[in-house]
Amino acid sequence: MTGDTMMNSAKVIELSNVSVSFSRNEVLKEVNFQLETGEFCYVIGKTGAGKSSFLKLLYRDLLPDNGLVYVAGYEVSNLPDKQVPFLRRRIGVVFQDFQLLPDRNVFDNIAFALQVTGNSKSFIKQRVLEVLGLVGLSHRRNGMPDDLSGGEKQRVVIARALANEPRLLLADEPTGNLDPEVSGSIIELLQQINNRGMAVLMVTHDFDMIRKYPCRTVRIADGKLDEVNIHSRTIR
Numbered sequence: 001m002t003g004d005t006m007m008n009s010a011k012v013i014e015l016s017n018v019s020v021s022f023s024r025n026e027v028l029k030e031v032n033f034q035l036e037t038g039e040f041c042y043v044i045g046k047t048g049a050g051k052s053s054f055l056k057l058l059y060r061d062l063l064p065d066n067g068l069v070y071v072a073g074y075e076v077s078n079l080p081d082k083q084v085p086f087l088r089r090r091i092g093v094v095f096q097d098f099q100l101l102p103d104r105n106v107f108d109n110i111a112f113a114l115q116v117t118g119n120s121k122s123f124i125k126q127r128v129l130e131v132l133g134l135v136g137l138s139h140r141r142n143g144m145p146d147d148l149s150g151g152e153k154q155r156v157v158i159a160r161a162l163a164n165e166p167r168l169l170l171a172d173e174p175t176g177n178l179d180p181e182v183s184g185s186i187i188e189l190l191q192q193i194n195n196r197g198m199a200v201l202m203v204t205h206d207f208d209m210i211r212k213y214p215c216r217t218v219r220i221a222d223g224k225l226d227e228v229n230i231h232s233r234t235i236r
Contacts, residue, residue, distance in 0.1 A: 018067030029223035092161030
């Protein structure tokens, strides 16, 4: 199956018996996971546990050795290359290291995500201003990336990720380069976005932040993915 012939529409992610290996090292072993529309979930695990591989499976930067991967209306594991751009329009990705275009201002950084999908100039202007308002940065629309604080840069990245109205937001260590106070504001923003109905999957090492802003949490360890108790002091 490809395109929209997929899982229950309430599920924005579904992995079934997924395994991934590199040079005979099995990083993920028969992983099963589901994320429903409107759900917020943290993913934790030690460095090298397989968190990056897990995310790459979702936006088809990596294919599984075995198992099926369904994301945002697509069977990713058997998706033709020509349909990959359409999958990625349904997924917003927030990176730890921002990856903003240094020679473009805030408005143009966000507009670029809409230009590559062929939207009209009038729609792009309307949508960029809309997402800037959502992340609280309307007043910084003409600012250059080098003039922004770390927290402001991450808000621009979130706005860019939301520009094409994805069904799923993937956040890869979005607070990794931020101080605790700013980190809290970014988590609160992601939860506000989630409260508007968007599924959010966030990879993090910040266990204190998880306890302060509790949500469903899964851990990848020894190739397996399991639910964990966020209040347990053993989740490290």
